[in-house]
Amino acid sequence: MFSMLNMRSMPDDRTTRAVIRDEALRLFAERGPDAVTVRQIATAAGVSPGLVVHHFRSKDNLRTEVDQYVLTVFEGLLNELTADGGTVAVDGPEAATTGSLSEIFLRHLPVGSPLPGYLRMLLLSDTDAGRGLFRRLYAVSCKILDALADAGVASRGKDPQVRAALLLVNDLSVFLLRDKLTAVLGIDPLSAAGLARLGPELLSIYAGGLNAAAVAPEAQGGQA
Amino acid sequence: MFSMLNMRSMPDDRTTRAVIRDEALRLFAERGPDAVTVRQIATAAGVSPGLVVHHFRSKDNLRTEVDQYVLTVFEGLLNELTADGGTVAVDGPEAATTGSLSEIFLRHLPVGSPLPGYLRMLLLSDTDAGRGLFRRLYAVSCKILDALADAGVASRGKDPQVRAALLLVNDLSVFLLRDKLTAVLGIDPLSAAGLARLGPELLSIYAGGLNAAAVAPEAQGGQA
DNA sequence: CAGGCCACTGAACGCATGTTTAGCATGTTG
DNA sequence: CAACATGCTAAACATGCGTTCAGTGGCCTG
DSSP states (O other): OOOOSOOOSSOOOSOHHHHHHHHHHHHHHHHOGGGOOHHHHHHHHTSOHHHHHHHSSSHHHHHHHHHHHHHHHHHHHHHHHTOSBTBOOOOSTTOOSOOOHHHHHHHTSOTTOSHHHHHHHHHHSOSHHHHHHHHHHHHHHHHHHHHHHHTTSSOOOSOHHHHHHHHHHHHHHHHHTHHHHHHHHSSOTTSHHHHHHHHHHHHHHHHHOTTSOSSOOOOOOOOO | OOOOOOOSSSSOOSOHHHHHHHHHHHHHHHHOGGGOOHHHHHHHHTSOHHHHHHHSSSHHHHHHHHHHHHHHHHHHHHHHHTOSBTBOOOOSTTOOSOOOHHHHHHHTSOTTOSHHHHHHHHHHSOSHHHHHHHHHHHHHHHHHHHHHHHTTSSOOOSOHHHHHHHHHHHHHHHHHTHHHHHHHHSSOTTSHHHHHHHHHHHHHHHHHOTTSOSSOSSOOOOOO
């Protein structure tokens, strides 16, 4: 038996611990933590199951550590996006589609990033991390609504808190049901093509309601 | 095989098999099938684990059977609601809030029914049953949009398929994120009080978009 | 009454899981 | 050099899982 110190083809500057964490992240995002075994994580990271528990004390501890890591990265993204001035950046190379959160995030992440999947899993999980994440997103949604209202683009409505919540969950819905939407529409709603198709329609509703003139994105005749 | 479709009232005239099925349904809806053990189902039904697999051949078979059962009941509800004429019934004792699907269903089910939870789980699961359910819901959403358009209440928009999909997922979002919304809003969005608070705001957006006059141009008959 | 079916139980089986343990190199340190 | 810490593996451990098996008692039929 050889003492294999370096069998990897690509030079990987990550520590073994980080590799395990990243593989756990990827697998947790794909199938959820409960459906992933320590042995699968170990195999994916190219190490023995014992080492996983050696670096992280237990699987559950690994899970919470990945949670923290993901939330930290997420918070970093969030701060990066809200850096300019205090309002949310809605402009960019090809923005002005919906200004939705999930859309913005996906554009600021590498294409194959497991982060969206992990956040989705967190949002749907009945955990403190999930609740905290949603609360954070809600706060962002409130700030966005405020910014839109200050810009005169939108009204705060009769119940701003509820309106912000509705905007948030409506946004997240496309994110949560992405696969199902892809199945019925025949197009990934969060791909470039999907956003190009979904965006205008959503924008039309947000602009003038369901009964606005079919094509004209102008002049809300908004009356029931 | 006897299967009497009784779920309410009276002492328990259900078959033991039906009791097991119902308890499995409840537990699956709560935690998802993978997080529920045969022993837990057996205990909940007051029988031995062996009997569970005696009546249903395996846990997986039990799961698919519960799937079928839930989808059948769901289809029954759906047909009941669309029975009058071919269009979707939007009126009722206290309707006219949003006419949303999840809302309608919740009103037509006993308060503690595990069915919504099960449907939620199905929608979020990556299974054929879940995909079929979503496809069915999408068809309903298309019909609703058609009905609304024929009634002149809404426009089909530039891309009716996308619009129907958006209306559907927006509706489902409140359903999927119910707990999280309850946490941030301090009120269950699908309770009577929650609907009374959410409905007008959503209706306002649907009526005139985000930038409509702050207070709805028309007072709808809400109830406390 | 005999015999077979039926719902049902208690105990066991085989297996996969998370975790523990003992040990092996290697590198650092006194 | 000796001693120890570190990164790591292979093997075993205990537990809980889905499932199987050998019965048992009641009910119907012949």
